[in-house]
Amino acid sequence: MPEMDPAKRMFHIRDDFAKRSSSYEADIVNIVPNYLYMLEAAVGSIPFxxxxxxxxxxLGTGTGSLAIRVKDRFPNCxxxxxxxxxxxxxxxxxxxxGLDxxxxxxxxxxxxALPPERDLVVSSLALRHxxxxxxxxxxxxxxCECLRPEGVFVNADAVLSADDDIEALYERKWRKFMLDNLNEKEVDDAFERYRREDSLPYLHDELKWLSEAGFSKVDVIWKDHMGAVRWARK
Ligand SMILES: C[S@@+](CC[C@H](N)C(=O)[O-])C[C@H]1O[C@@H](n2cnc3c(N)ncnc32)[C@H](O)[C@@H]1O
Incomplete structure (x- = not known):
């Protein structure tokens, strides 16, 4: 697919989420394998x-699925x-x-501009954009700059494999998961959105970038095929 102008792409992403916002919550569990487990793993890894x-x-709160789980576990945050x-x-x-x-x-x-001296930055399914x-x-x-020393960044999102066979396996698994829940047209639409709006990183690049950004400890604390929760401490 030819490269799209960045401004046009942002417009598509915003427009697409604007149209899907009321059904997003019900849809996403049928699109992302183990979505709820991934969020639980992300929140469970927060070491405070x-x-x-x-x-x-x-970052990229959407309808608040990750944020509400953070607030549930850390009511004073x-x-x-x-x-x-x-x-x-x-x-x-x-x-x-009603929540403070x-x-x-x-x-x-x-x-x-991120506010300084944060303890924690979290994100799910958003930084792919x-x-x-x-x-x-x-x-x-x-x-990394906005975190205080020992602050933590947790990012739950999909990754690419550097190996073509493994990448093909990821896509097959993902398609099969969606076909268990959605019809062919809905699956094709999800793939089309993925190709138009998402830029997944290779996992090994991502870990290197986190170290280069200034994080002293970097890990993957949960993974299921393409879904991966990356964890980094400043
Ligand atoms: C797939 S949703 C994820 C929502 C939520 N974190 C979750 O796990 O369900 C991605 C969200 O990121 C937001 N987003 C995408 N690109 C963005 C950008 N450049 N700046 C701010 N938000 C962005 C979208 O508006 C959308 O709400």
């Missing part, structure tokens, strides 16, 4: 006392929820209504 008032940022799509963020606003310590920021990652490898590396440096 559950009563601590940790300062947290969730302060949570900044960032997303560029108003409809998605509105769903999260509704979900969090939540802020919402409608902002594109490319224009985002950073277009180039360099965009990801730059953003990981920004994330």
């Amino acid at each position: 006392d559950v009563s601590a008032a940790i300062k947290t940022v969730d 302060h949570l900044l929820c960032v997303d560029m799509t108003e409809g998605m963020l509105n769903m999260a606003r509704e979900r969090f209504s 310590g939540i802020e919402f920021l409608q902002k594109d990652f490319y224009e985002l 950073l277009i180039t490898d360099d965009d990801k590396r730059t953003f990981y440096r920004k994330i």
Whole structure:
């Protein structure tokens, strides 16, 4: 597929999520294998006392699926929820209504100034929308800079394999999972969105970029085929 102009691509991503925001929550469990396990693994890996008032940022909050799990486990945390799509963020606003310590920021990652001295940055299924490898590396440096010493970054998202056979296996598994839940047209649509809007990194590149960004410890704490929770401590 020919490369799309970055501004056009961002427009597509925002437009697509705006249209899908009300059905997103019901749909995503049929599109992403083990989505809920992946979120549980991400939240379970956060190494702070559950009563601590940790300062947290969730990047690409969407309807708030990861953020609500962070808030459930760390009720005293302060949570900044960032997303560029108003409809998605509105769903999260509704979900969090009545809870203290939540802020919402409608902002594109490319224009985002992260607040300093955070304890934790989390993200799920969102940083794939950073277009180039360099965009990801730059953003990981920004994330590392905003964390206090010992702060943690947890990113739950899919990765590519460097091996063609393994990559083909990932795609077969993913297609089969979706076909168990969706019809052919819906599966084709999901693949088309994936090819148009997502840029997955190779896992080994990603781990290297995190180290280069300034994280002292980097690991993968959960993985199931293409789904992987990356974990990094400053
Ligand atoms: C697939 S959803 C993931 C939502 C949620 N984290 C989850 O796990 O269900 C991706 C979200 O990232 C947001 N997003 C994508 N690119 C973005 C960007 N450049 N800046 C800010 N938000 C972005 C979209 O608006 C969307 O809500």
